[in-house]
Amino acid sequence: PDHIHLLVDCKPQFFISDMIKIMKGNLARQMFLVHPELKQKLWDGHLWNPSYCAVTVSDRSREQVLAYIEGQKEKEKRKN
Template sequence: MVNIKHGRGYVYAIEYHIVWCVKYQHKILVEELDVRLKEILLKIASDYAFTISEMESDKDHIHLLVECTPQHAIPSMIKVLKGISARLLFKEFPHLKKKLGDGHLWNPSYFIATASEHTEEQIRKYIQDQKVK
């Protein structure tokens, strides 16, 4: 169920299903890079006061279920998640820049959908099942 939260003068329950891909769909989100990416994304979410309640990758893309306040602007959240994660991963895994050629980790586009209480469990199951094939 969606968590109902309270702000100053308002009540809300906001969740987004967010997906973005590695540039050129290179299948690099494996092993230690995959683990490190998830650690970085959780830290970013904590630093910027939103919650990643589910997260899974499938070698060339990542799925997130994000809970946030009405004050969080989607483009800003995406920019922060993709920008900081790319910078830190390039720093920690220098071979990535050579593999990707142009020095961009993420495809510039992304998918986002709102999650209602009726679809939240379906999205959670989909994200959790990404590695179970």
């Protein structure tokens, strides 16, 4: 896949941009430790594009968002 969906619950005092940077950095570090060959195959050795999309979700729509994310997982499985 060329993107991932996450549903994250965080306190309002955290900057979304900082959280995204930390998540992307930690995941990239782990991926490169397990698969060092990836660094040569990627754009300038970077796992992630710097862009992201973030939206807020109300308690009422949370279940709908979770269902959408689960549906995307199934869609990706069928594609492969």
